[in-house]
Amino acid sequence: MKVLYNGKIITLDKDRPYIENGAIAIDDGVIFDVGTTQQITSKYKDAELYDLENRYVIPGFINTHMHLYSTFARGFGFGGASPYSFKEILEQIWWKLDKLLISEEEIYYSALMPAIEGLKSGTTTIIDHHASFGLIDGSLDIVENALRDVGIRGVLAFETSDRWGKELSEQSIRENERYIKKEKDRDFFNALFGLHASFTLSDETLERVSSIANSLNVGFHIHVAEGIEDVESALKVSNKRTVERLKDFGILKKDTLAIHCININDVEIDILNETHTTVIHNPESNMNNGVGVAPILEMDRKGILIGLGTDGYTPSMIESVKVAYILPKLHYKDPRVGSDLARRMLFENNASVANRFFNKIVGVIKEGAYADLVVLDYNPPTPLNEDNFFFHLIFGIRENSVRDVFVHGRLLVKDQKLTHIDEIEVSRKSQEIAKNFWRRF
Template identity: 45%
Template sequence: MILLGEGTVITRDPANPIITRGAVVMDKGAIVEVGAYDTLKSKYADATVVNAHGKLIMPGFINAHHHIYSALARGLSIPGNNPTNFNEILEGLWFFLDRHLKKEDVWASAVATYLACIENGVTSIFDHHASYGETEGSLSVIADVARQFGVRSCLCYEVSDRNGHEEMEKAVAENVRFGKEAAKDPAHLGAMFGLHASFTLSDDTLAYVREQNIDKLGYHIHVAEGMADVDDSLAKYGVRTVERLYRQGILGDRTIAGHCIHVDAEEIKRLQETKTTVVHNPESNMGNAVGAPDILALYKAGVRLGLGTDGYTSDMLESYKVANCLVKHRSGLPNQGWTEIPTMLFDNNRAIAGDFLNARVGILKAGAAADVIVMDYTAPTRLDATNINGHLLFGANGMNVITTISDGIVRMQDRQLVGMDKEKLMEEVRRVADGLWKRLLA
């Protein structure tokens, strides 16, 4: 049993939002009680105390759209690759990279990413994977690292026609296979059916996916991230991307549609009618120069919006800050985003995780998963339940996280990883990355 305290507990529980000089008691992977430090210290006298140093105690963050496979591209420069549009970015970097990824590279990418998750207080992620250099078993490689590092993970493999029919079938088979594996450990692993995007998926492939998806896994797909996705759908099928996916039976209440930048009013209505979840990835969208989704229109229409990073970072507060600025920049209204963006990160990401992981995460209350972090933040002004989101927006980032606990196990305490030798792990990651780069640049 662990007693984490004392500190200012930000519960994300509307019935008990903030506890000054509070603590969280955890045992066997679950929260036992949240309350006043002195009371709990006396009540659970035999518990192991983890010192929160009077700082902020919060639920672990949830990333609703990540790309672990991109981790080893950091610092990579491919000669002759000077993309001027999104398709050139995909062809020149990401498709080129994933065609070369072997299981060892997937392992190293997972280690680097999950280390970053722990250091940034992220305890649950939804990952969208591709490693066409070695597809079979690749999701299990990620899952093994996820269990080792204690980050709950909902995984999928990116089905696409871009590498031919045989590789497409391998990708489908990997989703089906891993779905059965994840079902054996539902509190820690989830599975979805990964799809790249409409413009790399034929009608025949989507029909094959539906046929093979006998376990009714939800779908995780990129939607209208660039205009090429829309133009392709209009040219080939006579309808815009969202409508095409609707007709193909892909949308629904267990579907995550990443991005949805180039969607019109009718498509937004369709997303809402089908209860499809949209995940916003602000830094990636800006970095790829693909535009910005109309978050306000989606939000007002009742579409459930989550927040992700698209592999750009593992720091959810970084994504939170950029999303806040971007919605204001796009709308030209500085009074917007104050409600919508924190709802995405703190409420909707929790709900999305609840749909696919058999664990209650993103909240500190009895019975919830013991995924708890401590942030080294000292408020320069009054901090209470009404303004905590503003304090985090302007005063903190992921590297303010000093302690990360997941599943009731301390993964990092006072910025020191527990049970992991970061130096040795990263040395091995760099060794693998060097081998990958040699193959890429040969």
Template identity: 45%
Template sequence: MLILGNGRVVTRNPECPYMEEGAVAIDGKVICKVGPTDELKKAYPDAEFIDAKGGVIMPAFINTHEHIYSSFARGLAINGYNPTGLLSILEGMWWTLDRNLTLNDTYLSAMATYIDSIKNGVTTVFDHHASFGAIKGSLFEIERAAKETGIRSCLCYEVSDRDGKDKARESVMENAEFIRHALKDDSGMIAGMMGMHAQFTISDETMELAAANKPDEVGYHIHVAEGIEDLHHCLKHYGKRIVDRLMDFNILGEKTLLGHCIYINPHEMDLIKDTNTMVVHNPESNMGNACGCPPTMELVHRGILTGLGTDGYTHDMMESFKVANILHKHHLCDPNAAWGEVPTMLFENNAKIAGRYFDQKLGVLEEGAAADVIIVNYNPLTPMNENNINGHLVFGVTGHDVVTTVANGKVLMKDRRLTEIDEAKVMADCRQAAAELGKRINSR
């Protein structure tokens, strides 16, 4: 038994959204009680107690679009890299990096990402992987890191024809093998999808190959209309818009996750809505790549299940929360925009998205829900109550304020110290591998 108490409890349970002084009791992998600290300590006198010291106790974060393979890109300078748009960013930076990754690089990239996720209070990750230098076994290396660090993960490999038909086939088979493996896993911590890069790098032949090797239980994870070039390619080569092409290949559906969706029109939104397909918004990446601002507020208003991700740009969901909040205000010239929509995406919709792949109830502190809980070192200057929780978080909290992270009932970090792994040793290995990767890239 474990109790996290003496804190302000933000439950995300509409029946009892906030407790000024409360606690969460955990039995094994699930929450067994939420209530006043004194009551829970009396009810479970032998439980281990972690003191929140007046901080905020809340559900751990879910990241619905991550790129683990990008971990070693921070500070990486590639000779001759001078991008002018999304395509040159992809070719010059990301595809250059992923073609040079070894399986060990993939494993260490995952360890680095998961460590940073834990330190930012993220316990569930939907990753979209690429390592065309070492495809076979790459998802299993990420799974190894996920199990070592304790992070719940839904994994896929981004299928693409960009490096030829043989590697496209190999990437499809990597997905298929991992999906079959994940479907047999009974831990509740691993899931798989059929990953795809984007329609402009995938031929009809490869689309058909992916469909033929995808089990019915899962969907696709694909970038959609991230850049205007993707739309132009689809119109030129197929005479249709992107979502129409995906519809023709039966890619849309309740288990499919579309990343970005910047250049889509109302007709495509209708298709996404009618097929109950999921969308994930990645504000910082879109801004950093100068791709444009997606119609995310309209997607939410239309009832499309839209979540919030980081696209590897950061592992701090609070950072993405802050940026999404101001991006849409700025883009729409409306100071009232995003106040409700973005918190809904982060705190409600991400949990609903995760619920389509994991049986445990995530994103809420209530009896029977998964024991994914964090403590945030935040003692508000102004009154805090159930009506202003999100205002406190967006203006007062960053991911680095997380001091304790619990996932699946296991304490992964306590008082900012990781409990399950030797962080110093892992990061030393990561630094060495990142330096060697940079040398390989710039020596070619």
């Protein structure tokens, strides 16, 4: 047993949200007990002790939509391409990139690097949406291996799409089906059925994947109405809008993650609510692609569960929530809106999403939860407690405040450095692989 003591514990547990001089007892990767330092240290006298040195401790962050495979786009000029529409961004950059991922090494390092960066910024669980149409079979195992080597939890899916023809579409379906059926360590890994978006999926494919997913009792991970092209395509092929079309094929349901949901109307919001579909908001990526602002306040008022992701734009949930906090204020021209929703997305809703997939719960410091913990090196200029911690996170805490990170009770980051991976060597190797990848691009 290990005891972390002498810390200020932000538990995110409604029954006991804050412990001023707290301690956490950990056994076999799980939080065994939580209380004051005096209570816990006197109770478990033979435990290995770890002094938190009066620092703040919070649960590990959860990223509910990520594209780890997009890593090798960082810093690349894309040959002077200057796409002016969302579809051109996909065609000239992302679809070209994922078709050129052809080796295990490329997939592994493109997942390894952002997983490391995410961990160092406090992210301990990632729900990833993978695409590598140059190497489909077994690709989710490669991503899993990267996350396992970093030491974090993952929910994986392959982006099924008809955009590269029937043969590759079939392979992408089979890869999802294979990985969903694969026996996995449910303490660390699970699966969703990945789909790209309505406008790259035929009726035949939607019907097929719906049947397979229902037989496997699994939900979908799909982009929904991100760009206006998704709406236009749905209207053209079905005379219905995107959400309506997906509903007809049974894609929308409780365990489905509908990513983005920007270009939707009130009827579609009602459908998302009625089907108990979860929406994942990705504010930075949406802004970068110029696709618009999701109607998150309207969806929230309807009772839709809205999570927060990064869509590959950044590995940092701290960065993402800061933008999620300010964007509604600008968009709605009202400084009063969006604050509480941003807090709930990060601290409550993301945990609700992730807790569907693992044997025990994440996103909270309480008995029985996984011991995924972030120790913050933050000395606030004003008082900090359970009521105002979120605002300290928005206005004061940054990635460099993350000092130590525990996942499953293992100390993986200490003093802002990985304890189990040579970061310099990994970076060197990744750059070498990326250079060869860029030559093909």
